[in-house]
Amino acid sequence: MQCVTFVHCLTLFKVLRASCVMTYYILVKSDSTIVSDYNGEGLTNKQKAVGGLIEPVVLEEGMTAYINEEGLLQSLDVNPLATIHFRNANVFDRYLFENQEVLGNVLFRCESEQQYKLLEASLKLGKQVSILEQSMEDSDAR
Numbered sequence: 855m856q857c858v859t860f861v862h863c864l865t866l867f868k869v870l871r872a873s874c875v876m877t878y879y880i881l882v883k884s885d886s887t888i889v890s891d892y893n894g895e896g897l898t899n900k901q902k903a904v905g906g907l908i909e910p911v912v913l914e915e916g917m918t919a920y921i922n923e924e925g926l927l928q929s930l931d932v933n934p935l936a937t938i939h940f941r942n943a944n945v946f947d948r949y950l951f952e953n954q955e956v957l958g959n960v961l962f963r964c965e966s967e968q969q970y971k972l973l974e975a976s977l978k979l980g981k982q983v984s985i986l987e988q989s990m991e992d993s994d995a996r
Contacts, residue, residue, distance in 0.1 A: 878970035884931040916965035925957030936960040
């Protein structure tokens with residue numbers, strides 16, 4: 855008979871729990887294109903999404919954003935949707951950012967379907983607001 859300790863059971867529970875967690879990805883490009891259901895599994899896919907080396911930024915429990923680690927050095931374009939989301943999540947207050955903007959593509963990773971759906975809705979709403987603001991600016995300029 856095999857001796858099973860509490861530590862063995864706890865380790866097994868953690869392994870089983872980790873294998874049951876669904877992960878959802880959304881890619882937000884700097885041109886405000888939103889790619890839902892992006893395949894962000896693995897280092898290669900993450901690097902491809904952001905166009906280089908990745909830097910994980912924890913937004914909240916269960917949600918991480920991957921940004922290009924060298925976005926400033928590469929003079930990547932500002933990502934307006936990601937910048938708004940980072941501001942709303944107080945990311946700039948918690949992390950040392952060179953500026954108060956997110957540069958380049960951002961890959962968001964959510965560990966729950968609820969987080970994923972809320973993020974997706976928030977990003978789509980932010981995009982619509984941005985389009986409306988641009989439209990108003992254009993009409994004021996005429």
